[in-house]
Amino acid sequence: MNETLAIVIYVVIALAVVGSVAALLVRTRRTPKGMYPTTRDANDPVTGAGAHAAGTDVLDAPPTGTAPPAETGVVVPDDLRGLEEAAPAPEAPALETPEPVQGRLARLRARLAKSNNALGKALLALLASDKIDEDVWEEIEETLLLADLGTEPTMELVDALRERVKISGSRDPQEVHQMLREELIKLVDPTMDRTLATDRHADKPAVVMVVGVNGVGKTTTVGKLARVLVAEDKDVLLGAADTFRAAAAEQLATWGQRVGVPTVKSDVDGADPASVAFEAVKAGIDGEVDVVLIDTAGRLQNKVGLMDELGKVKRVIEKQAEVDEVLLVLDATTGQNGLMQAKVFSEVVNITGIVLTKLDGTAKGGIVVAIQRTLGVPVKLIGLGEGADDLAPFEAEGFVDALLS
Template sequence: MPIELILTIVVAVVVVLGLGIGVAFLLRGRKTKPGTYPTTRDENDPPAGGAGASATEAPPEAAPPAGTDGVETDAVETEVPVEEPEVEAVPLDVPEPALGRLARLRARLVKSNNALGKGLLRLLSQDRIDEDVWDEIEETLLLADLGTDATMELVDNLRERVTVEGLREPEKVRAILREELIKLLAPELDRSIASDRREGRPAVVMVVGVNGVGKTTTIGKMARVLVAEDKDVLLGAADTFRAAAAEQLATWGARVGVPTVRSDVDGADPASVAFEAVKAGMEQEVDVVMVDTAGRLQNKVGLMDELGKIKRVIEKQATVDEVLLVLDATTGQNGLNQAKVFAEVVDITGIVLTKLDGTAKGGIVVAIQRQLGVPVKLVGLGEGADDLAPFEAGDFVDALLD
């Protein structure tokens, strides 16, 4: 073979190899490096598919990214797992023990009800108690919203004891007045809140009342009382009419580690939310489920009927053990009218009397109990988170007479 032909073949081979190597490097440089974020595929890129893929073969159609519904996009972002930073746990509030709260807050009652207690003591400690004095005592009691029947009963009992025992010493008069006032408050009534599991299910507590009495706040404070008693609590946000009511209730619960069942839909059926709350409470085996309800005026028939519906729906799976009516102590006799209407719709088992520290009419406690035949179980004595206390007749009367 001539030398010229051999050299020509060698040069041709070298050129072909050189071109092949150059093309290989060029194609390699066009590929996206692993881990690049985001990634973009150009229409001129070679198809995926490994060594057997043809440069002229159309690339396979890629599945559209989630959420695009097949709409073409210029770039496809690659999901890269990101390690979430550790979130520092927020410490829960530690509620104050429920026992003795009323005694601890007695100073507030002393200030608010000073006129009633001191007025009675002053009148009864006079050297001579004539009809004019008894008239003043009667007027003082009526002004304190004690109610006509309770006022007449107390005055008659005091008349008899003062006349028979002939007492004038302030301490002895105070002792008699204390005994008679406690008797009016019916200390024998059961003031405990249903908060224990019964027959394998949680206790269910409904909270009702008119607009503006502070039901949601009261439930939040009640949750703190129960948590302080080592109860496992779940809240149901069945007030679906008031904006942010569910959020407010959930915030109260979160402070003490209590979950809240709520609807994400504004204006959802309150009965359905209540039903789901009780169902969740049964599944989670909590001690007590407390259901918040929307505030309603006692003269709104439709809303009152709906309150009865909530109770009936709950009772399809569990008994409603407690229906607490929240009343504003500062409304006086108007609160009695509210209580009467609510009692006709749902069986009231107890009263929560809020803003008791803001009124000098401490007699409302007696009047409400006599009107409904149910006890005052809790009293609100301020704006603080732990300013809700179990009602104790002895401590309450001592605050009136202190």
């Protein structure tokens, strides 16, 4: 009996010892919460970089259910991402193909013929009257003057028509129409050189400056002109020298990107426009491009300081390349005010050609004749809409035919 009791006591003691040892082992294997600091010291042999060097195993994974550590700002190079799926390369934007020049000429003529050009309609109606007396001729003069043809050209056209109608004695609408067409073509003057000087020189690109007052669409015109030149297989570069209007440089760059044309611009608002123009031409020379188009800030013709600045831009460009074209952008709806603008700009930068915008939907087509007579400078480009390809070289006969169609 005593022997049996002793055995039971020994078993109980043994079980107690085993339980104590097991509990001690479990406690030593657990990691108490907060054992490792949340911020590591790179020099700490346990929690820092030295821990790995010493072979110490540091557990980086957060406990289950906790948020991941905050972003450290470290950028992992693609070649070190291991099994991580490589990000696909961004696709290059599809380039647009500008409409050929001849195609847009035909479309613009058709659009002008359908526009609200009261000039041709009124003249044809008057000349087709059964009786053309002094009252009719006075109405014709008034119609031409309202169309901004100008006093001198108006008198020339009326006198020539009166003489021809008197000599022929004809009242046939077709014959009168032909007489009017011929006299209008003479006034528009098809003998003027309307070609754009955009051929590359031996070692330098052609340089084209685009100028004008605020709001006439200079930046848009530069973008559209770039499309015309790209359609002619020209290598073009744009210079964003309009550094005062917010987002002008970005607007121009967007036009260029659509047809694969680079843009030189400044990221600083109010930068010196002459400096930007200089760098654009320099980049054009280094890149051996065909044409550099320089967009300039809009300015009122009566602001002397701004006009002087425009002259400075041109002089700075000419330190390294000749300015082949200075195109003045005019809004056809401004009428006689456009003539005043043209005179002042011509005195400052020697205008070589006119870009006439917003010619659709206006009865003031006579401004073409008035401007050319005043400056002795041809209209070289016309715009008849807001589409990307709504800009085309000006043709005297095509313009008159559209007016009288």
